[in-house]
Amino acid sequence: MSRPLRTIVAEQGAWAGQLMWEAVLDRGVPAGAGPGAAVSEGMEHDVTQNGFRAEEIDTSRPHPARIYDYLLGGKDNYEVDRAAGDLLADRAPEVRVGVQANRAFLQRAVRYVVGSGVRQILDIGTGLPTSPNVHEVARALDPGVSIAYVDNDPIVHTYANALLRTSAPTAVVLGDLREPAAVLADPEVRRVIDFTQPVALLLVAILHFLTEADEPERVVAELRDALPAGSYLVLSHATGDFADRVEAEAVYNNATATLNLRERAAVERFFAGFELVEPGLVQVPFWRPDGTAPKGSAEIGFYGGVARKV
Template identity: 45%
Template sequence: MSDEWRVPSSGGVDDWPEEPEAWAPTGIDVGVPSVARVYDAILGGKDHFAVDRVIADKAMAAMPNARVGARLNRAVLERGVRYMAECGIDQFLDLGSGLPTVRNTHEVAREHNPEARVVYVDNDPIVLAHGRALLAENDRTRVVTADVRDARDVLSRPEVAELLDLERPVGLLLLAVLHHLADEDDPAGLVRAYREALAPGSFVFITHFSDATPEGRELERLFLSTLGSGRFRSRETIESFFEGTEPVEPGVVFLPHWRPDTPVRDESAYAGLTMLGGLGRVPDGRRGRAHSRS
């Protein structure tokens, strides 16, 4: 690991100092919040700075069950990766992956196929630091620091080309990512750019905040004013991101309803949560061909 990272010599996550500012990479302004670190704080992690905790606290004040929602997003990741692995997917590209936490993509995938390969992509350099520490001896997992908005750059990175064979099906993950792209970033075009690079039989997995509730709209205002991103969208818009794929049942639904392991009985457990998710399969046929839902 490069000397520029001030991390404990053991390199293990459990050995990070209690104050994460002590291991911040040089040149990083610890007074500027990060989406990945705010998410870590909401989840109850410890790999974030004081400024991230302030925003997390505000988010949980605006939506008291925000932590439940964040954990539901992690839980649906596990169910989605498991579904794709059971369909034979053995390579995954996890965009905007965030900081490592429990039940990461590679852990779930390898329970079904020990040879599964995973590339994580995030624009926060601290994600790279943690990834290097966790995966130092793992030759089937890579962590790439890149801007997911530049699909051409991401897909041409050596770490991606060396580990993933884009001539074979891939599981593409965009979990809690697209709502941090403004409309002018053309999130639909971005999804299309990635999808058209995938082989038939690949999957596109998306979760996204919906603007359907007052709590969601308040959280959107908070994110925009503090993080500078956070565009909550309608169900119809979120469904449109899957154009060109075949929807996997049950379609785009609130996260607890996406192929739950046990029946959902307590609706109050996620009352006010507005995150929707779904999975689409790239149909058989020529790569890059658009298939309309109509």
């Protein structure tokens, strides 16, 4: 019987796991499928955490995390993801600049919340590891920052488990944003996050994959209510306010999650119960920029903001 990557990593170290993942993704073969295996549509992969069986890995359809990785210049993606990313870039030419700007916003926001005294981060919708990762940014300021990474994609979970665990308190959890109570109660989350102390909740480029039927405002409110005063919400969200992106939105119709662009007022409602810090809710390249905003920033379709719970 083939062993899951998580077992190999435990025996041989994260670097061996990274090399194996690179080979797996280059070949288009799910991890743990065994030598010479090929991708089958709907193939299940036994990635387990505390006895929990992961969802099947679907390599027949593009996945938002892998599309995002491709647009960032990463290599942890399949041909179906690259095709979707190219189509998205064709329909929304600013998208590559936009995802880079969103990533830069995340890094600035993490530096801000850690600089404000927060020493715990709950990152939901982590996505595939991209350096510098959240823990690298945070621990450059304070090596003792505790971080819980949460994602519902088994590929993301396995890869992140191999690469993101460090000596400081870190958890990598297979969990779903649409089930906030389960995320908050997860033993691994509770192991590294003390909810009696301020927490930075990161919901970066994730809520736009929730439909209205998923009740995203309720989801955020449930997470907010678990946080003590002094906590922060870091949030970014895709929008069509600055250019017509109906065709770009349609690229995700065949993906594992649909894209749901929202107007500014709808995004702002996610901050209910928090106080936005300056400059408020703005396009991500204009949130406390380190320098000059990149060319084409005026059309970047991401809102971003940071807010404090009082």
